[in-house]
Amino acid sequence: MLFMTEKDAADDVLSEPDTADEDAALVRSAAAGNTHAFEQLTRKYERLVFRSAFYAVGHEEDAADLTQEILLRVWHGLPSFRGNARFLTWLTRIIRNTCADHLRKKRRTVQTESLSAMPDEEEIPIPEPADPAPESDPHAVYEKQETAGRVRDALQAMPEEYRILILMRDVEGMTYETIAGALGCEIGTVKSRLHRARALLRSHLASCEGAD
Amino acid sequence: MxxxxxxxxxxxxxxxxxxxxxxxxxxxxxxxxxxxxxxxxxxxxxxxxxxxxxxxxxxxxxxxxxxxxxxxAPEPREDLTKKVMARIRTEEEENGRVIAEALDARTGRILPDRTGTPLGRSVRRVSRMLGGVAAALVLVIGLVYLVPLLRSGSGAASSPSDILGEMQTDDGSFADGVFVGGRDETEAVTDAVGIGAVQGSKEPAVSDTVLIETPADGMPVILRIKGLSAERLQAVLSGLLTADGAPLVVTQTDDGYLVSPLSAFESAHEALRAAYPELGIEIVRAQTRPASYTDDAFYIQISEP
Incomplete structure (x- = not known):
């Protein structure tokens, strides 16, 4: 394996083959009002939710707020969640809808504000990366931030259904089997969609580079 | 390299x-x-x-x-789950009194509701819906009774989420939206999707759309349910109540139905969205409109689960 280290593999909590069964048990318990079960679900998926929100809206503070909102919506919606859909499928739908709501509200706010009061370009801070190893080389720090910004812009420009696939596989390290189970499709379908998603991402990354 | x-x-x-x-x-x-x-x-x-x-x-x-x-990839803050759980537990405490009232005095257990869900969660759900406007609840209740009518005209309703998630009409097609309009919401709508541009599809607009307008203030409301016959729509609408408990006024015109008041539809949106987060209920701007349409229109779209 060329890129996944042993640490990566250990971090792949979402790639366990029994994820769907485990989720189903936690969801049943949480739907009955068990907050401890819901806490386990939250801890399991908070990174996926947060990163999905971040790459959808491009802003860390907003993503943190949205993550809370999404998880609360999940909690409130659990009693109406039907077991014939996978939890992860349902969760991704709530992520998508909540982020879409947020972006609509944001656009509305921007539209109603006076253009003259707005800065030419909003400064969007780049959050700390997943591996915040101390960098002593300022050039390396700069490059890393630049890469993070480029990845963020490229992912933000992706269609949501492609972005979530990239996050599940390439960021969270979920197995193809888990993703297929979560999305209710064949592994071959996941692979072909992911291939298209990655090709598009590479194209966006190249565009971002060209724009620099 | x-x-x-x-x-x-x-x-x-x-x-x-x-x-x-x-x-x-x-x-x-x-x-x-x-x-x-x-x-x-x-x-x-x-x-x-x-x-x-x-x-x-x-x-x-x-x-x-x-x-x-x-x-x-960015990392969420360490206390994120803790914050979410704190908010949930606060809500739980606030609902504690209501739940306590639902306890069986003899066994001390939470009384189940008709769907088998512990009553406490159902109480909270209803509380959230009431958190909007009473009219919203009226409309939701109306929808609860709507789908059984659409499906078979009789039979017991399942839970509201089942109903909203499976708004299946007589011909087997899925109902795909409830259109709602109003001047008050004009500024609140920014997304440019045409009438009938249902998320994930490109079906053209209005051929099977039932148009409802509010004659009093000129603000349009469109209720769009695929395959729904005019007779059935009228039957369903006549069963809805306003916040004051009065029936909606439904009048058939050449190209649709006039319904008033609009307020019941407007206030339903937030409550529906909060109660059924997985359904993707959205308000979007209508780009195209039928000939009789005299104002900007919006709709609440309920996507398939």
Whole structure:
């Protein structure tokens, strides 16, 4: 394996083959009002939710707020969640809808504000990366931030259904089997969609580079 | 060719003459890069890379991308789950009194409601809906009774989420939206999707749309349910009540139905969305409109679950 280290593999909590069964048990318990079960679900998926929100809206503070909102919506919606859909499928739908709501509200706010009061370009801070190893080389720090910004812009420009696939596989390290189970499709379908998603991402990354 | 983690090798790829079979090799390059290729594929990829500068550059590009995705992904704050759980537990405490009232005095257990869900969660759900406007609850209740009418005209209703998630009409098609309009919401709507531009499809607008207008103030309301007959719509609408407990006024016109008041529909949106987060209820701006339409229109769209 060329890129996944042993640490990566250990971090792949979402790639366990029994994820769907485990989720189903936690969801049943949480739907009955068990907050401890819901806490386990939250801890399991908070990174996926947060990163999905971040790459959808491009802003860390907003993503943190949205993550809370999404998880609360999940909690409130659990009693109406039907077991014939996978939890992860349902969760991704709530992520998508909540982020879409947020972006609509944001656009509305921007539209109603006076253009003259707005800065030419909003400064969007780049959050700390997943591996915040101390960098002593300022050039390396700069490059890393630049890469993070480029990845963020490229992912933000992706269609949501492609972005979530990239996050599940390439960021969270979920197995193809888990993703297929979560999305209710064949592994071959996941692979072909992911291939298209990655090709598009590479194209966006190249565009971002060209724009620099 | 060596790259630091942050340098995108795409530039190198652009400079290299394209491999005529790159589209065939690329999926295998991903498998190879992820360590998922079997021995035979690995040998084939390595053999090809030894003689193809383009695919070698593409492999570097793929490696860089995967590495960059992992290394730059942001981490949520450590206390995020704690914050969410704190909010939930606060809500639980606030609802404690209501739940306590639902306890069976003899056994001390939470009384189940008709769907078998512990009553406490149902009470909270109803509380959230009431948190909007009473009219919203009236409309939701109206919808609860709506679908059984759509489906068979009789039979017991299941839970509201089942109903809203499966608004199936007599001909087996899915109801795909409830259109709602109003001047008050004009500024609140920004997304430019035409009437009938249902999320995930491109079906054209209004051929099977039932139009409802509010004559009093000129603000339109459109209720769009595929395959719903005019008679059934009228029957359903006549069963809805306003916040004051009065029935909606429904009058058939040449091209639709006039319904008032609009307020019951407007206030339903937030409550519906909060109660059924998985259904993707949205308000969007209508770009096209029927000839009789005299104002901007919006609709609440309920996507298929």
């Amino acid at each position: 060596k790259h630091t983690q942050q340098q995108n090798p795409t530039t190198e790829l652009r400079r290299t003459q394209r491999c005529p079979r790159s589209s065939e090799w690329e999926p295998l390059l991903y498998d190879y890069a992820e360590g998922l290729a079997d021995e035979q594929t690995r040998a084939a990829v390595e053999g090809h890379l030894a003689s193809c500068a383009y695919c070698t550059a593409a492999m570097e590009d793929i490696r860089w991308m995967i590495s960059a995705l992992k290394s730059t």
